[in-house]
Amino acid sequence: MSDAKRPRLGDPQEDVCQLAHRLLSQEGVRKLLCPELVEDVLACSVARGVVMYPEPEKKREARAVPVTLTPCPLPASSFRAAEELAADFHSLMDKVCCDLAWLREALAKTAAMDLICRKLLEVCDQAYNSETGKEPSGDIRLHIMRNDFMFDLQRDPDLAMVQIELNMMAASFSTHCQDLTEAQRYALTKFLGILEPKLGYARVAAALEAAMPRSPAAEKIAEAMALAHEAYDARWQKIGLARAVLFVSTEDEKNELDHRKLELAFARKGLLCLRRSLPGLAGSALRPLAPAEGRRTSVKKPMALIVEGNYEVAVAYFRSGYWPNHFTDGAWEARTMIERSEAVKCPSAPAQLAGMKKVQQLLCLPAELRRFSGEAAATAVAKTFGRQFDPSEEAAKEAVEAAKAEPGRWVLKPQVEGSGELFFDEDIPRILNSRSKDELAEFILMERVRPPTTPSAVLDAAGSAVVRDAVAELGIFGTFVADGDRVLCNEARL
Amino acid sequence: MSDAKRPRLGDPQEDVCQLAHRLLSQEGVRKLLCPELVEDVLACSVARGVVMYPEPEKKREARAVPVTLTPCPLPASSFRAAEELAADFHSLMDKVCCDLAWLREALAKTAAMDLICRKLLEVCDQAYNSETGKEPSGDIRLHIMRNDFMFDLQRDPDLAMVQIELNMMAASFSTHCQDLTEAQRYALTKFLGILEPKLGYARVAAALEAAMPRSPAAEKIAEAMALAHEAYDARWQKIGLARAVLFVSTEDEKNELDHRKLELAFARKGLLCLRRSLPGLAGSALRPLAPAEGRRTSVKKPMALIVEGNYEVAVAYFRSGYWPNHFTDGAWEARTMIERSEAVKCPSAPAQLAGMKKVQQLLCLPAELRRFSGEAAATAVAKTFGRQFDPSEEAAKEAVEAAKAEPGRWVLKPQVEGSGELFFDEDIPRILNSRSKDELAEFILMERVRPPTTPSAVLDAAGSAVVRDAVAELGIFGTFVADGDRVLCNEARL
CATH class of the missing domain: 3.30.1490.50 (Glutathione synthase lid domain)
Structure with missing residues (x-):
């Protein structure tokens, strides 16, 4: 206990390296992989809700999410580098979202081939035009992102971290990552303590506390959500209905329980949440909104989004709407109505478009990148471009x-x-x-990208634990909130 | 949000009564019971790990614990009364544990009929005798209890709360209660907010925060566990092995996930935990212990409990060992060895015996009660005796x-x-x-006891939500730690 907090011998940093070394060798992982470790990681992660619905209509039957039983060590410097780049990446993406004219031109050819791109551009046309007086740059903007990187052995070490994609839409598994980390740290502490008798349990515990920090991703996402909700509350007069966060999901969502843990994190911030599918929102309505006292708006007819006559949506949080079959009957009409409303959208149609691979490719061109980014930021983020x-x-x-x-x-x-x-x-x-x-x-x-492989313990189809070579992808969750040109939050945490 | 914290209208206490009133009528609960509430409570509680293993060998497949979807309101005064009595109840039970001679006599006839009682008395004989120099009163004692009450309509209102039993052994569901409360509070806030438009969402949220406080049961249990572990560390010199909390469970435990959530709470206190079955401990060993510097002991040959040569058990926490089929091959030998060791036992054999119904019946006799309790405490606890x-x-x-x-x-x-x-x-x-x-x-x-019935929403066998008349039992979790005659903690929290 007190030992675990204050190791008296050895350098924790050295201890971390020694433990990482074991996790980087096939033999080291195999030695670790006793049935007790497998049970500990599985049962502790199930107890923390790292589960999914194999049959989404059966809300009582859950199954463990397929996870690696052991983590893949990465240099701490990579984590820090990715975190340090986050604010620049977020600002860049926010600026892209705000430049609809550029997005329209950039995506013209993609739209011809890709239905969702085409429809989202239509949604933008209907929501942001001279008649509505709406512009993305004037809106409250909430981005919940996950920036994914891999490490390329072929590149100069300074450039080894390559951005794979920045997810603007439905960045998932934030709660599961958090909970799995806790289960893995716990099990590793137990078993590395035995395998490394010279370090002993207390130093192993201290080293793993340092190497596998508690992730506040869900809390950070909830904070950003609450900020966006507050910004909405400050902008618009009440119309006598409860204000809510709308989770837009599909009916047959297997990953509902990751959403639910976020929903509970939002509830702890005092937010009210609804879950609806896009087709289920077809009956929603718009109702006029008036600016709050002392506030002005350039929107010509600001509208509240009303669900089932009972709720005014302050934030529409899309965990669905990126895949053609999410858009059945009435779904595009609902999507358009949401965009037209003053509800904060996460992502808005422009933000979802900004996350398309075509945009990522264009931003690799220095001239395009500099359009949205200062010189220092452009140089920093471009280092990670493939x-x-x-x-x-x-x-x-x-x-x-x-x-x-x-x-x-x-x-x-x-x-x-x-x-x-x-x-x-x-x-x-x-x-x-x-x-x-x-x-x-x-x-x-x-x-x-040619990333190094790391031995990783997983369960095979029959449920037996095996050691396989795996490739690590580093996902950095980030949040950004702005009210017009005022940035309220721009943060990255794992 | 800020509204939820500071309701500006109405008296929260009155709001609570209004909401409780709805939950106390069949019609009120039925109105609340929409499919969305059922899904919210189920999915949010599964996400919080309120699950069990229907087939304990399949560690990936979990099922929702059968729960009530709506809570049964009880007067806040009953909760407070039960909490206020807790310290007296705990001290009483601890004093009973320490009087082995009395327990032996009290349980002589029961032992003739009940195998577990008889064997536990034998365990006591072997562990606590003049040869070992061990006495329960000199040991470190950790009690994790749940005191269960019901309300009797036939009794004088002042005496309406009747103690059903005080569980000294394997008091379970502390983590599930905590997590279910969160899921229920969240869902109720949503739906009572709609059903009570005059109160509105913010006041409903504030009232439910007050009426359904967050339960710190798991954290309190972890604190007591850490205190007992520290007391062991302070008493005995290290022998070069990692010190651990031993969860004694069965191999086919369906409720493992409630244990696992506690285990993670213990891990957050820096404790190392093992799960073993009693038969699985047959190969454990005793190894001599020496008192820590400056400490003395009246135990003649103090012994550490060593598991698999790797761990020294600081606390043995029994979640198994109260049912005849928990004792297969070698289990009683293991149980005896644990009792003989200096590991803190929760419960010790005397504490488990003190929890037997025969003891509860004897304590209803004023002369017996006064043997262990001061006058004021005896009067207070006796009011709840049936x-x-x-x-x-x-x-x-x-x-x-x-x-x-x-x-x-x-x-x-x-x-x-x-x-x-x-x-x-x-x-x-x-x-x-x-x-x-x-x-x-x-x-x-x-x-x-003739308790009032309360309408309660549950799922029937087919999985449909129905409203049934249910009977509320109030379980108060409590913790007590003493090192010899020094009481380190005596607390009750729901």
């Missing part, structure tokens, strides 16, 4: 030829969010050769 | 005849903990008539 190309463009000709010749060095990514469907190897020349130039606007061609 | 009798005794003759004549006014309880098997109505005369006097020592005959 080489990427729009295969529908003339400028990508050389890269397209290179990818056909050596497909193993490339990856072809469709625009659609969360598809998980990336194309590698022989699929790349097949697609590049069989599609027209315009059709290729559906994809981004990215130089493949 | 009338109970040992049907094997001559003194119970009148009560036995009354129970045969009017069985509906009585209940017959076996000694065994957690059996759940109580006998009512026609079973009572059948048993009383068919068993010999000695055989009846297996039971306690208690006057039946």
Whole structure:
């Protein structure tokens, strides 16, 4: 106890390295992987709600989320570097969201190929125009993001961290990461303490406390949500209904329990939450809003979003709406109505568009990046950019030829969010050769990252624990809130 | 938000009464019981780990614990009264534990009929004797208890709260109660806010915050556990092994996830925990201990309990060992070894014996109660005693005849903990008539409590939400730690 807090021997930093070393060797992980560790990690993470609904209509039956039983060590400097870059990345993305004219032009060809991109641009046209007087830059903006990085062995060590994508939409697993970290830290402390008798339990505990800090991601997200809600409350007069956070989800969401833990974190901030699907919101309505005393607005007919006559939506938080089958009957009408309303959208249609891979590719071009970023920030974030190309463009000709010749060095990514469907190897020349130039606007061609592999203990299909080589991806959760040009919060925490 | 914290209108106490009134009527609960409330309570409680293992060997598959979807309101004064009595109850039970001679005599007849009682007395004989020099009063004692009460409509209002039993052993569901309260409070706030438009969401939220306070039970239990561990550390010199809390459980424990949440609360206090079954501890060993510098002991050969050669047990926490089938091969030998060791036992064999129903019945006799309790404390706790009798005794003759004549006014309880098997109505005369006097020592005959029923929303076997009349039992978790005659903690929190 007191020992765990104040190790009297050795340098904690050295202890951390010694423990990380064990987790980086196949043999080290295999030695750790006793049945008791497997049970401890599984049962403790289930107890912390790291579960999903295998059949979403059965709300009583939960199953453990497939997780790694042991963490993949990464240098602490990478975490810090990613955290330090976060504020610049967030400001950049916020500036992109606010430049609708640029987004329209940037995404014109993508829209022709990608339904969601096209429809979101239509939503923008209807919400932000001279008739409504609405502009993204004048709105309250809430971004809840996860910036994903990998490490490339082929690059200069200074440039080894490569941004894979910045999720503006439905960045998930924040609560599960938090809870799994607690379960893993606990189990590792127990078993590394035995395997490293020279360190002993107390020093192992102290080292792991330092190396696996408690993640405040859910609390930070709740704080940002509460800030956005307060900004809405300060802007608009009450109309006599309860104000709520609207979770937009699908009916058959397996990951509902990650949402629910966030919902409870929001409730602890005093926020009222609703869960509705996009089609379930078709019956919602708009009702005129008046600015709060002493506040003015350039919006011509500000509207509140009213759900079922009972709730005024202060923040619409989309955990659905990035995949074509999320948009069944009436869903696009509902999406448009939400955008038209003064409810804070997370993400707004412009923010969701800003998260598209085509935008990421364009921001790799220095001139485009500098449009939205100061020089220092542009230099800092650009260091993490991989080489990427729009295969529908003339400028990508050389890269397209290179990818056909050596497909193993490339990856072809469709625009659609969360598809998980990336194309590698022989699929790349097949697609590049069989599609027209315009059709290729559906994809981004990215130089493949060659990350180091780390041994990682996982359960196989039969439920047996095995050690596999895994690739670590570092996801940094971040939050940003602005009220017009006033930034209220811009934070990154794991 | 700020509204929720500072309601500007109305008296929160009145608001609480208004809400409680709704929860006390069948119609009120039925109105509340929309599918959305059912989903919110289920999903939020599953997300908080209010789950069990339907098949304990499958550590990935969890199922919601069967819970009431709506709480049963009880007067706040009852909660306070039960909390105020707690310290006296705890001291009383601790004094009983320390008087082994009295326990031996009190339980002599019960032991003849009840295997666990008999074996625990044997464990006491082997651990506490002149050869070991051990006495319960000299030990570090940790009690984690749950004192259960019901409310009797037939009694004088001042005496309406009747103690049902004080669980000294494996008091469970502390974490689930905590997490379910959070899920219920959240859902009630949402839906009572709609049903009570005059109060509105903010006042409903404030009233429910006051009426359903956050329970710190798991944290309080972890604090007591850490205190007991520290007392052990202060008493005994280290022998070079990691010191641990031993959770004694069964292999097929469905309620493992309640244990696991406590385990994580212990881990947050820097404690190392092991889970083992009693038969799994058969290979454990004792190793000599020496008092820490400046400490003396009257124990003749103090022994550390060593598990698998790797761990020295500082506290053995029994969540198993109260039911005959917990004691398979080697289990009693292991139980005896644990008692013989200097590990803090929760409960110790004397504490487990003190929790037997026969002891509760004897403490209803004023002379016996005063043996362990000062006058004021005895008067206070005795107010909550129901009338109970040992049907094997001559003194119970009148009560036995009354129970045969009017069985509906009585209940017959076996000694065994957690059996759940109580006998009512026609079973009572059948048993009383068919068993010999000695055989009846297996039971306690208690006057039946007639509690008010409260409408309560539950799921039926098919998973549909229904409103049923339920009976509320109030369980008050409490902790007590003493080092010899020095009391380190004596607390009650829901």
